[in-house]
Amino acid sequence: MIDLKDLRQNPDKYKAGARAKNVSVDVDAVLTLDERARGAQAEFDRLRAEQNQVSQQIGRAKDPAEREALKAKAGEFKPRLQQLGEEQREVAAKVEGLLLAIPQPPDDDVPPGRDASDNVVVRHWGEPPTFDFKPKSHIEIGEALGLFDFRAGAKIAGSRSYFLKSGGAELHAAVIRLALDMMTREMGFTPMVVPVMVREQAMKGTGFFPGGRDQAYRVGEVEEAGEDVRFLTGTAEVALTAYAAPENEAVTLNEVDLPLKLTAASTCFRREAGTYGKDTAGLYRVHQFDKVEQVVICRNDVAESKRWHAEMLGYSEELLRRLKLPHRVIQCCTGDLGVKNASMLDIETWMPSRFDGKTQATGYGETHSASRLYEFQARRLNLRYKDKEGKVRFCHTLNNTVVASPRILIPILENYQNADGSVTVPEVLRSYVGREVL
RNA sequence: GGAGGCGUGGCAGAGCGGUUGAAUGCGCCGGUUUCGAAAACCGGUCUGCCCGAAAGGGUAGCGAGGGUUCGAAUCCUUCCGCCUCCGCCA
Numbered sequence: 001m002i003d004l005k006d007l008r009q010n011p012d013k014y015k016a017g018a019r020a021k022n023v024s025v026d027v028d029a030v031l032t033l034d035e036r037a038r039g040a041q042a043e044f045d046r047l048r049a050e051q052n053q054v055s056q057q058i059g060r061a062k063d064p065a066e067r068e069a070l071k072a073k074a075g076e077f078k079p080r081l082q083q084l085g086e087e088q089r090e091v092a093a094k095v096e097g098l099l100l101a102i103p104q105p106p107d108d109d110v111p112p113g114r115d116a117s118d119n120v121v122v123r124h125w126g127e128p129p130t131f132d133f134k135p136k137s138h139i140e141i142g143e144a145l146g147l148f149d150f151r152a153g154a155k156i157a158g159s160r161s162y163f164l165k166s167g168g169a170e171l172h173a174a175v176i177r178l179a180l181d182m183m184t185r186e187m188g189f190t191p192m193v194v195p196v197m198v199r200e201q202a203m204k205g206t207g208f209f210p211g212g213r214d215q216a217y218r219v220g221e222v223e224e225a226g227e228d229v230r231f232l233t234g235t236a237e238v239a240l241t242a243y244a245a246p247e248n249e250a251v252t253l254n255e256v257d258l259p260l261k262l263t264a265a266s267t268c269f270r271r272e273a274g275t276y277g278k279d280t281a282g283l284y285r286v287h288q289f290d291k292v293e294q295v296v297i298c299r300n301d302v303a304e305s306k307r308w309h310a311e312m313l314g315y316s317e318e319l320l321r322r323l324k325l326p327h328r329v330i331q332c333c334t335g336d337l338g339v340k341n342a343s344m345l346d347i348e349t350w351m352p353s354r355f356d357g358k359t360q361a362t363g364y365g366e367t368h369s370a371s372r373l374y375e376f377q378a379r380r381l382n383l384r385y386k387d388k389e390g391k392v393r394f395c396h397t398l399n400n401t402v403v404a405s406p407r408i409l410i411p412i413l414e415n416y417q418n419a420d421g422s423v424t425v426p427e428v429l430r431s432y433v434g435r436e437v438l
Numbered sequence: 439g440g441a442g443g444c445g446u447g448g449c450a451g452a453g454c455g456g457u458u459g460a461a462u463g464c465g466c467c468g469g470u471u472u473c474g475a476a477a478a479c480c481g482g483u484c485u486g487c488c489c490g491a492a493a494g495g496g497u498a499g500c501g502a503g504g505g506u507u508c509g510a511a512u513c514c515u516u517c518c519g520c521c522u523c524c525g526c527c528a
Binding site: 060071073390392 | 456
């Protein structure tokens with residue numbers, strides 16, 4: 001949610017922002033409607049003030065006849081007030097609806113571009129390995145070693161489903177555990193176990209709805225709101241970010257409480273609607289996976305947000321360095337940001353099976369995504385804190401993947417494969433897996 | 439699944455149709471007092487929107503939404519949450 005006041009003052013900023021993000025919105029329509037809503041509100045307030053005065057006289061009046069006369073007088077305000085109230089409510093709801101769709105303008109440091117092809121490589125780490133044998137894909141490796149079973153997955157749960165087995169399941173648990181341990185023991189994040197089935201309000205508040213409604217699985221038998229309907233989250237970001245937000249208007253946080261550094265491993269559910277035919281084989285694009293997510297809720301300070309963004313990106317890079325997986329950092333261009341981000345950096349990890357043998361860029365697959373949202377989510381969630389001067393302000397929120405598995409198993413299996421078909425377990429995972437070779 | 443109760447400011451807790459943004463206590467901030475502190479005393483202490491340069495004023499808000507009424511924290515209604523008892527299941 002963007003700031004309506006700011007939209008009034010700087011409409012061009014938001015028009016340009018939407019254009020840069022390839023989102024079409026009618027900013028002027030919002031402003032026109034907003035003006036109407038405020039007009040109705042102002043008149044309502046004025047009339048109401050008059051009515052209140054008369055009403056208070058009724059309370060004080062002793063003489064019954066006088067009371068009746070005053071009642072009649074006060075009653076005259078009613079129809080007009082009702083009409084104005086209705087108009088105000090109606091128009092305000094429309095404004096709210098439109099406002100939800102207006103994207104957060106990209107930050108100045110985001111390169112302009114149409115889509116993912118205009119993203120900018122920021123840095124590389126590690127050299128893609130060369131093999132003196134014909135390297136296999138993770139699918140071939142895993143099937144040969146009995147690490148997973150796609151046929152059973154499809155039979156039991158449909159396409160894009162899988163079973164992890166023995167070494168595959170162990171490797172999966174190991175990366176999740178490694179990531180959690182690093183974030184909590186070394187980076188000072190608070191470990192959380194969070195709901196993955198949430199109310200619509202949490203999805204809206206974190207900015208996934210209304211835009212991403214078709215990406216979420218809905219749980220519950222009844223259509224009507226309030227009747228046991230929940231949504232499965234596609235990331236722990238939803239619960240972790242909404243965690244600190246009160247359901248009422250009350251301020252819960254104080255500046256000294258910030259920053260909140262939260263991490264959670266959670267199962268993530270994604271419908272992957274509109275991706276038919278894309279990455280259909282293997283572990284790359286699946287409906288259900290586990291992910292360790294990091295969320296930071298900090299003070300309303302652009303410089304601090306930027307610092308955290310870089311910091312959080314660094315944690316994920318650190319994990320990949322420990323796993324010794326070659327990767328590169330991508331600054332997403334304006335057109336690739338989505339509605340809610342001010343800036344987003346992805347990490348892509350080397351996956352030999354994706355490499356076309358010619359263009360190196362083809363060998364990298366997305367494994368991480370670090371978002372900087374400023375007030376966007378906090379406004380929707382009403383996530384606020386009291387600063388040192390006692391002023392109530394919206395928090396800033398950020399999030400980033402620490403690791404998502406089984407997707408991360410693709411680079412692990414493919415980069416660590418041996419000529420004999422076995423896979424060497426990365427050193428940092430050995431204590432978790434309990435052996436050196438799969 | 440059935441029956442009942444509850445939801446008020448940072449916290450505790452009154453109010454149950456009339457000038458109540460809301461008594462009282464605690465906490466917090468400022469002041470007086472003190473060599474300093476405690477205690478005591480005095481004052482202040484919510485948020486959104488609108489008007490205003492500001493001081494200030496108007497309006498809305500007592501879990502959330504809707505309704506009744508000249509007027510609602512107080513009545514009705516739907517939803518959300520919590521608690522107690524019974525049933526069911528672990």
